[in-house]
Amino acid sequence: MLSLAKRVIQQIIGDKRTLALIIFAPLLLLTLLYFLLGNTTYTPTIAIKENALSPAFVSQLKSEDVKIVDISSSNENANDYLKNHKDVDAVLEVSKLTGANITMFESSVKSGKAMEVIQTAIQNTAKNIIPIAKVNINYVYGNTNDSTFSSLGFVFLGILSFFFVFIISGMALVRERSSGTLERLLMTPIRRRQVILGYSVGYSVFAVIQAILIVLYCIYVLKIHCEGNALWVILVMVLMAISAVVFGAMISIFSHSEFQVVQFIPIVLVPQIFFSGLIPLDTIPYYLGNLCYITPVYYGCTAIKRVMVEGGGFCDIWMFIVALLAYTFILCVLNTLALKKYRKL
Amino acid sequence: MEIKVEKVCKSFDKKPVIHDLTFTIDSGEIVCLLGPSGSGKTTTIRLLIGAIAADSGTICFGDIIVPNIKLLNKIGFMPQNDALYDDLSGEDNLKFFAGLYGIKKDKSEKRISEVLKLVELTNDRKKYVRNYSGGMKKRLSLAAALIHEPDVLLLDEPTSGIDPVLRRTIWDQFKNLKNQGTTIIVSTHVMDEVSECDKAALIYNGILIHFDDIQQLFAKAENGKVEELFLKAAKEQEEGAAIC
Structure with a gap:
């Protein structure tokens, strides 16, 4: 043997x-x-119409790890804009009727990152008004x-x-x-x-x-x-x-x-x-x-x-x-x- | 050791390959199994060694009935293809087979040198087998079959694909082994090699058509050629089939 x-x-x-x-x-x-x-240190790019959003939110968003593009002057709708600008990960629009609309090119790690940044910014803006808006996530094993x-x-x-x-x-x-x-x-x-x-x-x-x-x-x-x-x-x-x-x-x-x-x-x-x-x-x-x-x-x-x-x-x-x-x-x-x-x- | 084969039959998938095989080989004889390809030579050898079981009939080596695992210690087997490890050196191949037979290390080293000398591979012992020529592989394969000094050698086409000069040396080695008392059973489809043996078993379509001393066989063949006996058998079998 x-x-x-x-x-x-x-x-x-x-x-x-x-x-x-x-x-x-x-x-x-x-x-x-x-x-x-692995964890990417990717900084997402988000397009917004600055004048359509509240100044408090815009300044909060800008303080996050993100690149902001102002598209106030553009008339394209979000889909077309994303198709023409591949370097932009998400378009954030706010209307009185539907609330915040986030449009992204496709579901990917990059868009997930952009989404995360927007949500954090929203939470951080709102937490001064209602505390429950700030969400902390914990796992028994591992962390966020x-x-x-x-x-x-x-x-x-x-x-x-x-x-x-x-x-x-x-x-x-x-x-x-x-x-x-x-x-x-x-x-x-x-x-x-x-x-x-x-x-x-x-x-x-x-x-x-x-x-x-x-x-x-x-x-x-x-x-x-x-x-x-x-x-x-x-x-x-x-x-x-x-x-x-x-x-x-x-x-x-x-x-x-x-x-x-x-x-x-x-x-x-x-x-x-x-x-x-x-x-x-x-x-x-x-x-x-x-x-x-x-x-x-x-x-x-x-x-x-x-x-x-x-x-x-x-x-x-x-x-x-x-x-x-x-x-x-x-x-x-x-x-x-x-x-x-x-x-x- | 006397080898007795009695009424052995074997079929694969209900197709009979060996039919009613009976013969006895005395100790220290060289016997060749002669027959065209597909006649059942390899099957006979595999039956003899016990790799496959006979459907009916018995095979005995002395008083040991095949299959028997201890008996394998006394049999040297050389398969038709070389069945060596290409990515080991010639020497390591032999060491491996010596290990399988449980030969102790100091004894095996001596024995490896002996068999390598016998097959004239001493100078190539360190070479990888993948760099060996076809003839060298054949000789190493023979060396592996000899490593444990078996009493009986079962060799399946040991000289096929070998040049005439080398074939001569291999047959000389077989005769030396015979003189030391080894029983050798060789299968071949080269009719000329019959003259090198003591006895020959002529197999055709799984039936033993002749088993005799070679002098007797040559006497039986009208023109002194063994082919004649096969042609005759073929004709008889055809006629037999026609009558049925």
Whole structure:
């Protein structure tokens, strides 16, 4: 069994590109996501007709972090104006009949930012008259200043690690099948369960290194806030990566070529992303949310969330750890049975 | 170790591939399984090693019934394709297979040097297998089959795609092994290679048409060529089908 694990490790070290893919590609993607979803210091531009608004509001608006364009002299309606001026994010108009009208080009991060500024300005102007107009928002976990990345980072952490390990282990096993080396090694006195264990151990070594690197990178370089103990996050990530190894092996049973492994990605991997915590599961109709219980990513990501966001300890995540272990064990057994195709013993 | 095959039948998807195969191979013989491609040679070898189970009939190595996991320690198997790890060096490939047989480290290093010398790959031991030529791969594959000093060698087309000079050296090595007491079963579709063996099993469409010493076989063939026996069998089977 150990000689098998040793060989897998040797093979990956000999194949520099695979090594780089396991170790660095997730870090690269996480960095990219950090910039894409991170807090932007974007200053929105808002067009107003200054003379149509109250001076108190205008001065309040100008004191916010925003660029104001005065369009008092323009006759265009808001839609046309926005179409012709792509650098303007929102047009704010006030009429006695309908109240404030905010028109924006499209729903985007930029328009959201503009909206936020206008609402703050309205609240700040009104709070001197009625106190309830000033709204303070609080969350039990996290705060209003959190970027999308820091509030959903835990999801990507889990998915990326799972994804890369899955592909590499699935591909490698399929290659072993098609090249005939699997048949050959089963013609030696090795036991079937030793084959599966050997593989899992070999790939898990890299999966573990990758998991630790990802967690440390996220916490210390990308500064994702981790409420609980990072060691628990690492433990869950490691278990999830190992489950990805056996999951990949499982998929390779049903594939005859590398191409067929790739075909499984949309069916098997993409739904796992849906159930990873990106979407609240209790709002999904027809109890489809319960499908999450068959995806290892759900257990991993939920446990990571409990620790990173809610600051939970072992007591809060032990059931997810048990679930991941059980998942891995069951897949290992199934994989061992599947090898019967090559040797009955 | 005597190998006894008795009334073995095997079908895939209800299509019979091996039909009523019976023969006995004595210890220390070189036997070739001869037949055109698709005749059931590889299936026979896989049945012998126990990779697939026979539908009926028995195969025994000495008094051990196939399949038996301990028996695999005594069998060296060389598959038709090379089945080596391209991204490992030749030496590491052998180390891996030695590990699978549970050979201790100090012993395996000595043995690896021995088999590498035997297949004349000592100078290329550190090279990655992906940089090996076809012939080198074939020889390394043979070395891997020999690593645990097996009593029985099952070789599936070991000389296909190999130049005549190398083929000669490989056959010489087989004879050396035979002299050390190893039983060798070789499948081939090259009729000329029969003369290198002690006995030959002629398989046609999954039926054993002849199994005899090669001198006897040559005597049976009218023009002294083994092809003759196959052509005759083909004709007989056709006639048989016509009568049915």
